[in-house]
Structure formats: C-alpha cells, structure tokens
Amino acid sequence: MDPDAALMLRVKNGDLRAFEELVQKYKHPIVNVMYRMLHDLDEAEDLAQNVFVRVFQSAGRYEVSAKFSTWIFTIARHLCLNEIRRRGRHPAQSLESSQSEEEEQGARQYPDGKTPSPPQAFLHRELERKIQEALAELPEKQRLAIALCQEDELSYEEIARVLGCSLPATKSLIHRGRETLKGRLKPYLRSGAWEEAENETLPVKRCS
Amino acid sequence: MQNAEYQKLKEASWRRPLTAEERARLRELLAARPEARASWEEDAALTGLLRRLPGADVSTNFTARVVQAAGRLPAKPAWRRRLEMFPWLPAGWVPRAALAAAMVCSGMLSFHEYEALHRAHEARAVASVSRLAALPSMDWLENFDTINRLNKVKVADDDLLTVLQ
Numbered sequence: 001m002d003p004d005a006a007l008m009l010r011v012k013n014g015d016l017r018a019f020e021e022l023v024q025k026y027k028h029p030i031v032n033v034m035y036r037m038l039h040d041l042d043e044a045e046d047l048a049q050n051v052f053v054r055v056f057q058s059a060g061r062y063e064v065s066a067k068f069s070t071w072i073f074t075i076a077r078h079l080c081l082n083e084i085r086r087r088g089r090h091p092a093q094s095l096e097s098s099q100s101e102e103e104e105q106g107a108r109q110y111p112d113g114k115t116p117s118p119p120q121a122f123l124h125r126e127l128e129r130k131i132q133e134a135l136a137e138l139p140e141k142q143r144l145a146i147a148l149c150q151e152d153e154l155s156y157e158e159i160a161r162v163l164g165c166s167l168p169a170t171k172s173l174i175h176r177g178r179e180t181l182k183g184r185l186k187p188y189l190r191s192g193a194w195e196e197a198e199n200e201t202l203p204v205k206r207c208s
Numbered sequence: 209m210q211n212a213e214y215q216k217l218k219e220a221s222w223r224r225p226l227t228a229e230e231r232a233r234l235r236e237l238l239a240a241r242p243e244a245r246a247s248w249e250e251d252a253a254l255t256g257l258l259r260r261l262p263g264a265d266v267s268t269n270f271t272a273r274v275v276q277a278a279g280r281l282p283a284k285p286a287w288r289r290r291l292e293m294f295p296w297l298p299a300g301w302v303p304r305a306a307l308a309a310a311m312v313c314s315g316m317l318s319f320h321e322y323e324a325l326h327r328a329h330e331a332r333a334v335a336s337v338s339r340l341a342a343l344p345s346m347d348w349l350e351n352f353d354t355i356n357r358l359n360k361v362k363v364a365d366d367d368l369l370t371v372l373q
Binding site: 182 | 265
C-alpha cells in the first residue's frame with residue numbers, strides 16, 4: 001500500500017501523529033505551488049494550512065484507491081483557484097506591497113554560507129523577478145500546470161488528474177505556457193544569464 | 209522537430225535531468241537535425257531557469273500550527289460520523305440531495321395543481337353542456353306522436369292541399 005495512504009487510514013481514525021507526518025512531507029510542495037500561484041508567501045502559507053485542515057476534515061472520505069498526492073494537490077488547486085477568483089472580485093492592496101521594492105529586497109535574507117557577491121545577488125533578484133512576472137502573466141491553468149510540473153511528487157498523468165484534463169491537454173497546457181515564457185524571457189535565455197545563476201537555489205524568505 | 213522520441217526527451221527534461229543514455233540519444237537526434245539545436249537550447253535554458261527558481265521558505269512552526277488547527281476542529285456530530293460509513297456518497301451530496309428533493313416536490317405540486325385546474329375546467333364544461341342540453345318539459349311532448357306521424361305520410365293529401373290553397 002502507498003505509505004501516504006497508510007498514514008491517511010490512521011488519520012481517518014483521528015491519529016494526529018500520522019497527520020503530522022503527512023504535513024511534514026507535503027508542506028514544501030504545497031506551499032511552493034501556492035507561492036507560484038499567488039506570489040505572496042504569507043498567503044501561500046495560510047492557504048496551505050487550509051489545504052491540510054481540509055485533508056484532516058475530509059479524511060473520512062478518502063479512498064485508498066486514490067493516490068494521496070493527487071488528492072491533496074486537487075484540494076490545493078480548488079482552494080488556490082477560489083482564492084484567485086476571490087482576489088479578482090475584491091482586489092485589496094497588501095500592506096507589504098506599500099514597501100518600496102528596495103526595502104523589500106533589503107529585507108530578504110540569504111544563508112551566510114551562500115551569500116552571493118552584490119552583482120550576483122542583483123542578477124539573481126532581477127532574474128527571479130522577471131521569471132515571477134512572466135509566470136504571473138500566464139493564464140491560471142497554464143501557470144498551475146507549470147507549477148505542478150516542477151513538483152517531483154507528481155507524474156504527468158497525476159498532474160492531468162489534478163487539473164481535471166486529459167494527458168494530451170495537460171502537456172499542451174505546459175507546452176503553451178513554456179512557449180509564452182520563452183517569448184517573454186528571451187533576452188535572459190539568450191544572454192546566458194541563467195547559467196550564471198547555476199547551483200544557486202536560494203529559498204525565498206519572508207520580509208520581517 | 210516533430211519526432212516522437214525527441215518530444216518524449218523534451219518532456220522528460222522539463223521534469224528531471226536527463227540520464228546519460230537519454231543525453232546520448234538526444235545528441236544523436238540533434239546531430240541528425242542541427243536546425244533543432246537552437247530550439248532545444250532555448251528550452252533547456254528555460255528549464256534551468258524554472259528549476260533554479262527559489263522554493264518558498266516555510267515557517268519553522270508551520271507543522272505545529274497546522275496540527276494545532278486540526279486538533280481544534282470541533283468534533284463531528286454523530287449523524288456526520290454515521291454518514292462517513294457510506295464513503296461512496298459523493299462529496300457535497302447533502303445540498304445536492306436537498307436540491308433534488310426540492311425539485312421533485314415542486315414538480316409534484318405543479319402536477320397536482322395542473323390536475324386540479326384541469327378537473328375544474330372539465331367540471332365547468334360539463335355543467336355548461338348540461339345547462340344547454342336540458343330536457344324539455346313533459347307538456348312539450350303531448351303532441352309528439354301526432355307530429356311524428358305527419359312526417360311519415362308517404363302520399364301527398366291533394367284534397368288537403370287544395371283546401372289550403
């Protein structure tokens with residue numbers, strides 16, 4: 001049996017320890033997907049928390065035949081798209097966005113051992129900002145498909161199930177999204193700036 | 209390049225680094241179609257960019273917060289727990305069943321109303337017909353036989369006609 005399914009069976013019986021194990025395992029992929037979709041780390045965490053609470057609440061309905069990762073990412077997709085629609089209906093100015101970009105960048109922290117030199121750090125930030133902007137401009141479904149594609153937990157078939165599309169439609173979504181990204185990021189792809197950033201995967205830190 | 213194998217390798221590279229075997233096969237494919245090299249390099253550059261995008265840094269107390277929130281959830285009422293014994297029921301079946309029941313009830317009420325209206329209409333029609341076709345009184349039938357016999361006279365009564373003229 002899928003180990004996650006075994007944990008879910010324990011959660012079904014109210015075992016909080018098993019639930020904790022699941023949260024520990026899936027918190028990074030779920031928060032990552034939320035962050036790619038919403039571009040707000042605090043909101044991504046809040047929504048991810050809601051996803052896990054939903055998982056706990058709906059444990060009774062979980063069928064062992066369904067793969068847990070597909071199930072949890074489907075819940076995440078629903079909550080995320082609901083949030084995007086809610087934002088569309090009630091656009092609100094985030095308190096954090098009132099900070100200037102420089103302030104925000106200054107507040108970000110990187111691990112000491114990997115602190116890049118100022119030009120490199122600038123390049124990282126510039127690249128990251130451009131990619132995030134290009135991703136944010138993609139249609140929701142393409143953005144979600146690309147975000148899910150970056151997660152190791154899911155195969156293409158599982159991504160298709162999460163998105164509620166056929167496998168060819170899912171691959172087409174990813175392909176179209178990537179083509180748009182290539183068009184928008186062309187100068188960076190050609191300049192080889194991406195090579196400079198190699199081996200420098202730094203986590204996003206929240207502003208203090 | 210519209211080669212199925214090339215496409216497969218490209219899709220694999222979107223998700224993970226290619227194996228040595230796959231890279232060798234890709235080199236062969238690109239050697240045969242050098243015009244596809246630029247497109248491949250651009251695709252690989254984008255994959256590299258996306259892969260190197262920083263992951264979100266989850267708060268250290270995230271797990272504890274989630275478990276605490278789950279632990280605080282109110283206990284489910286007994287009827288909900290009993291319902292969970294039927295996992296084949298689709299999610300959100302209660303509102304759906306309520307809607308279906310409401311639709312059936314309104315359908316039955318409409319049908320009942322229609323039937324009642326129809327019956328009233330029929331009753332009114334029967335009443336009006338019966339008013340029109342009311343039987344004549346018995347006095348009217350006093351000379352019925354005489355009049356009836358008049359119609360049955362086969363030969364013309366010439367004497368009577370002459371007298372009448």
